[in-house]
Amino acid sequence: xxxxxxxxxxxxxxxxxxxxxxxxxxxxxxxxxxxxxxxxxxxxxxxxxxxxxxxxxxxxxxxxxxxxxxxxxxxxxxxxxxxxxxxxxxxxxxxxxxxxxxxxxxxxxxxxxxxxxxxxxxxxxxxxxxxxxxxxxxxxxxxxxxxxxxxxxxxxxxxxxxxxxxxxxxxxxxxxxxxxxxxxxxxxxxxxxxxxxxxxxxxxxxxxxxxxxxxxxxxxxxxxxxxxxxxxxxxxxxxxxxxxxxxxxxxxxxxxxxxxxxxxxxxxxxxxxxxxxxxxxxxxxxxxxxxxxxxxxxxxxxxxxxxxxxxxxxxxxxxxxxxxxxxxxxxxxxxxxxxxxxxxxxxxxxxxxxxxxxxxxxxxxxxxxxxxxxxxxxxxxxxxxxxxxxxxxxxxxxx
Numbered sequence: 163x164x165x166x167x168x169x170x171x172x173x174x175x176x177x178x179x180x181x182x183x184x185x186x187x188x189x190x191x192x193x194x195x196x197x198x199x200x201x202x203x204x205x206x207x208x209x210x211x212x213x214x215x216x217x218x219x220x221x222x223x224x225x226x227x228x229x230x231x232x233x234x235x236x237x238x239x240x241x242x243x244x245x246x247x248x249x250x251x252x253x254x255x256x257x258x259x260x261x262x263x264x265x266x267x268x269x270x271x272x273x274x275x276x277x278x279x280x281x282x283x284x285x286x287x288x289x290x291x292x293x294x295x296x297x298x299x300x301x302x303x304x305x306x307x308x309x310x311x312x313x314x315x316x317x318x319x320x321x322x323x324x325x326x327x328x329x330x331x332x333x334x335x336x337x338x339x340x341x342x343x344x345x346x347x348x349x350x351x352x353x354x355x356x357x358x359x360x361x362x363x364x365x366x367x368x369x370x371x372x373x374x375x376x377x378x379x380x381x382x383x384x385x386x387x388x389x390x391x392x393x394x395x396x397x398x399x400x401x402x403x404x405x406x407x408x409x410x411x412x413x414x415x416x417x418x419x420x421x422x423x424x425x426x427x428x429x430x431x432x433x434x435x436x437x438x439x440x441x442x443x444x445x446x447x448x449x450x451x452x453x454x455x456x457x458x459x460x461x462x463x464x465x466x467x468x469x470x471x472x473x474x475x476x477x478x479x480x481x482x483x484x485x486x487x488x489x490x491x492x493x494x495x496x497x498x499x500x501x502x503x504x505x506x507x508x509x510x511x512x513x514x515x516x517x518x519x520x521x522x523x524x525x526x527x528x529x530x531x532x533x534x535x536x537x538x539x540x541x542x543x544x545x546x547x548x549x550x551x552x553x554x555x556x557x558x559x560x561x
Contacts, residue, residue, distance in 0.1 A: 172206060172259055172260065173206050173207065173208050173209035173234060173259050173260045174205075174206065174208060174260050174261070174262075174281075175208050175209075175258075175260040175261060175262035175263060175264060175281050175342075176208065176209045176210075176211050176254075176258035176259055176260055176262075176263045176264070177195065177199075177208055177209070177210050177211065177263075177264045177265075177266065177277060178211050178213065178251060178254035178255060178258060178263050178264065178265045178266075179191070179210060179211065179212050179213070179254075179265075179266060179267070179268050180212075180213045180214075180215070180247050180250040180251050180254065180265075180267070180268070181212055181213070181214045181215070181216055181220055181224070181268045182214075182215045182216055182220075182243075182247070183216045183217060183218045183220055184216070184220055184268040184269060185216075185218055185219055185220040185223040187268050187269050187270060188220065188223045188224055188227050188268065189223070189227045190270060191268055191270055191274065192210070192227050192228070192231045192233075192235075194270070194274040194275070195210060195231075195233065195274045195277070196231055196232050196233055197274075197275075198274045198275040198277055198278065199233060199274075199277060199278060206234070207232065207233045207234055208233065208234075208260070208277075209233070209234040209235075209236060209258075209259060209260070210231075210233050210234065210235045210236065211236045211238065211254050211257060211258060212224050212235070212236065212237045212238065212268075213238050213240065213250040213251065213253055213254040214237060214238065214239045214240065214250075215239075215240050215243035215247075215250055216239075221237060221239045224237050225237060236257075238253065238254070238257065240253070245354075247360070248359065248360040248363060251265055251360045252350060252353050252360065255343065255345065255350055256350050258345060260345070261344060261345065261346070262281050262284060262285075262342050262343065262344055262345065263342070263343050263345055264277050264280055264281060264341070264342045264343075265339065265340065265341055265342075265343070265360070265361075266339070266340050267339055267340070270381060271380055271381045272294065272339070272340040272378075272380075272381070273378060273379070273381060276294060276340075276376065276378050279376060280292045280294060280340075280341070280342035280376055281342050283342075283374050283376055284342050284344060284374060287372065287374040288372060289344070289370075289372045289373060289374040290343070290344045290347040290348070290370035290371055290372050290373070291341060291342070291343055291344070291347075291364065291365070291368075291370040291372075291373045291374070292341060292342040292343075292373075292374045292375070292376060293333055293334075293335060293338050293340075293341045293361065293373065293374075293375050293376070294335075294338055294340035294341060294375075294376050294377075294378045295333075295334045295335035295338060295375045295376070295377055295378070296335050296338065296377075296378065296379075296380050297319075297334040297335050298334055298335075298375055298376075298377040299377060300377035300378075301335075301377035301378055301379065301380075302379040302380060318337055319335070319336060319337050321402070322336050322337065322362060322402065323336065325402060326362075326365075326366055329365055329366045329369070330362075330365055330366075332373040333361075333365055333373060333375070334375060335375075336359075336361060336362050336365060337359060337361070337362070338361055339359075339360070339361065340378065341361055343364065343370075347368075347370060347371070348364060348368035348370065349368070352367055352368070353367055353368070354367070354404065354469065362402075404468075404469070410528065413466050413467075413524075413528065414524055414528075416465060416466045417462065417466055417520075417524045417527070418520060418524075420458055420461045420462055420465070420466065421458060421520050421523075423457070423458075423461065424454040424455075424457045424458040424461075425454070425512075425513060427453050427454055427457045428450045428451065428453060428454035428457075428512065429450075429509055429512065429513075431446075431449065431450035431453040431454075432446055432447060432450040432508060432509070432512060433509075435449060435450060436508065443497075443501065443508045444494060444497070444498065447494065447497060447508070447512065448487075448494070450512075451486070451487065452483075452487075454486075455482070455483050455486045455487070458486075459478075459479065459482050459483070462482075462527070462532075463478075467527070467531075467532040470532040470533065470534060471532065472532075472533060473531070473532075473533070478531055478532070481526075481530060481531045482527060482531050485523055485526045485527070485530075485531070486523060489522060489523060496511075496514070497511045497512065500514060
């Protein structure tokens, strides 16, 4: 559900403002933005796009405050808050117009007067992403309430920088929610937002080529309470795990770890079949391999390839088990050589054989079993469709 005030032309950029029960902040926010974003005579003003997930009367407050605002105001209320705050911002970016979109919070901890500077710096520097940072010289995070929130913010930043050292080497404040993005440089269809740290998602999946930063002082909340809590913290950790597994290197490392855990059920089954049931070690190894395959497949489906299960489940099972059993053509002769020729124990021979085939199995799983989803149009196409859905059928909020 959306509504707009009449447009005076295509906006030079859009300010995307996600809201969740922020009714007490709206009037002050619009007043400060109107003061910070004057448009030259005869030129269109920047558009303000509120993407609202509120359960209170915030949408009504936005519509009422927009009547007296000289800027173009669009309201998009989401009945289902898919993806949380990050999902709201992504929808706003898809619906934004102009070359740039600036993302900021509604609680006035992000200074509205900095909005035009972010866009200007981006244009002058030829950047794709401009981050308002609390950690550069001249910046401050004093607006974080209490030592606990400062500690959580600092630890989150440190963990994120360690996990994504290469992707975030040019970003000092990856947890910032205040930034400007050149819209035609990122394919928004590839984003999978979860929770409230959309900048991290953009930096890791979008891979902006040139990044600039602008220091700012993180202010105190104007009204209301912070929405951060344990639930958002857990979603953040899930997001970190999903992002780390979004790269081939991350998937390879996780694949190897899961493969290591599969050695235990394989060895236990092998021991049961050989020492307790008296089965010859070669057929016992074939049967034990099926247990290890089932273990690994279950964990890979749940973690590493959770978002790449596009083939039918039976197809995935047949392909993965087929490849994992075909490597027995290599492992069984190798095992026979190690056990009968070199006198190694069956357990050690099994571990060495599994290690030799792990790289091959990962490559096949990555390229023949769990394929990426096909892209369904670029970011600008999605933006145009979303913008059309916003403006065409809806009455204006103000005459």
